[in-house]
Structures are given as C-alpha cells and as structure tokens.
Amino acid sequence: MKSHQNILNSIGNKLGIPLSFDDNKQCMLLLDDDLLVSIQANEHYWLLNGLISKIKQENCSLWCDLMILNRVLAEKNLGTIGYEPTSEALLYLDSITNLSEDNIINKIESFVNKLDDLKKNLT
Numbered sequence: 001m002k003s004h005q006n007i008l009n010s011i012g013n014k015l016g017i018p019l020s021f022d023d024n025k026q027c028m029l030l031l032d033d034d035l036l037v038s039i040q041a042n043e044h045y046w047l048l049n050g051l052i053s054k055i056k057q058e059n060c061s062l063w064c065d066l067m068i069l070n071r072v073l074a075e076k077n078l079g080t081i082g083y084e085p086t087s088e089a090l091l092y093l094d095s096i097t098n099l100s101e102d103n104i105i106n107k108i109e110s111f112v113n114k115l116d117d118l119k120k121n122l123t
Contacts, residue, residue: 004041092118
C-alpha cells in the first residue's frame, strides 16, 4: 500500500503542482485565489476541510453549536448530524462499510452509545 505522502505526490503530479504534508499531516491548497482546502491524513482515511465563510462568534446560536459538534464528529470519522425537514428531526447518521457480522454488531453498539451521549448533551 502506498504511503499517504506517495499518494499525495501522485495527485500533485497529475495536477501539475507539488503537494506535501506538513508536520501535522496536513496539506493546504488555495485554489482560484479564493478556495482554501485542507487535506489531513489520518491512519485510515483523509479528512477534507474547506472554508465556506467566517462567522462572528456573537452571531452563533444553537445551529452554530451543532455545526461545531458536526465538525468534531467528522474529524473523528464518527458520523454526522443532519436535519430532516419533513419530520422536523435532528438526526445522527453513520455508515457501515465493513459488512461482517462482528463489525456490524460493534458499529451498532458504538452508534447507540454515541447517540445516547448526543441526546444527553443536546436535549
């Protein structure tokens, strides 16, 4: 299996720009002088961060707290929070990619534990 840096080098070669991870395992890209993208390498996956807009702290409310929590969940590859407007429900979602019985059981157990923790902290 190729190392993270080798994979990033190959991508950089295809794009025609040199790419590398820094000491924090992060590669920053500025595209079209306006789109700031961070690629962070973790052991089993890469996390992409893109700056949409700056938001002043005094304009933050519950939705901002939810977005902070959503970011933390994504960084840890622990699922995401979403709003389903038809049922007016705030949902916690995660996927199972390894469909072995043991993995499914472990994933459901960790999902239920996380759901319980989220409900206690958000309601």
